Amino acid sequence: MDVHQIIARRIRELRDAKAWSLEALAERSSVSRSNISLIERGESSPTAVVLDKLATALGVPLASLFEHPDNASATELSPHSSLRDQPVWRDPVSGYIRRNVSPPAWSPIQLVEVDFPRGKEVSYDTSARDADIHQQIWLIDGSMEITVGDRQWQLETGDCLTMKLDSPIRFRNTSRRRARYLVALCSLPLDSRSAR
Structure with missing residues (x-):
């Protein structure tokens, strides 16, 4: 599809x-x-x-x-994701490429690989949602400037940054080459906060 x-x-x-x-x-x-x-x-x-x-x-x-739409029961969805079946999408404005790495079977964790062009940026006006969504960004290659709310970090190859998706976020590649990073996301229902 x-x-x-x-x-x-x-x-x-x-x-x-x-x-x-x-x-x-x-x-x-x-x-x-x-x-x-x-x-x-x-x-x-x-x-x-x-x-x-x-x-x-x-x-x-x-x-x-x-994610592939729910067209089968959870027991029929594969726990395996081959490279050729992983959805790839390019942002028409910045040209960044994202690939959903995670298999179709349900998991509380989602993995996404991003290839981010040099000199480009994307800003999200992210706000609170119906779930606590946390993500970690592990920079595999290159460098990225990431702003979360009013805090800014400069990530270099091998660095990792964690954040909650409840405030504006800006991704910016200020280097002279492409950057590649892995995003790991985890969603928790809001009512799970009282259990922590």
Whole structure:
């Protein structure tokens, strides 16, 4: 299945699960109804910023928009993910490439590999969601400047940064070469905080 069709079906599936109309999702995400409609029909190549707005409104991590829609029971989904089957997507604005590494079988952890072009940046107006979403970024190669809220870090090869997805985040490659990093995400229901 084409990555745009995966995104289309996942957004429609998540919206239907909340029993939201296109108008309701548009109001909550600040993405126009017509744009959401085009995305859900697989007729638009949304930017990373637009996808993050939709994911935030739907209360899920951005990575979940790249999961294969639930067309089989959890026991039938494979715990294995081969390279050729991992969805790859390119942000049409920054040119960054993300590959969902995680297998289709459910796991509380999602892995995403990102190839980020030199001199480019992406800013997300991330805010609180219906779940606590935590992520770690491990820089495999290159360097990245990452701003979370009002704090900024310069990551070099081998560095790792952890964060909670509840404030604006900016990824910026200030180096003269591409950067490659792994993102590990974990979602916890909000009610699990009292158990910690």
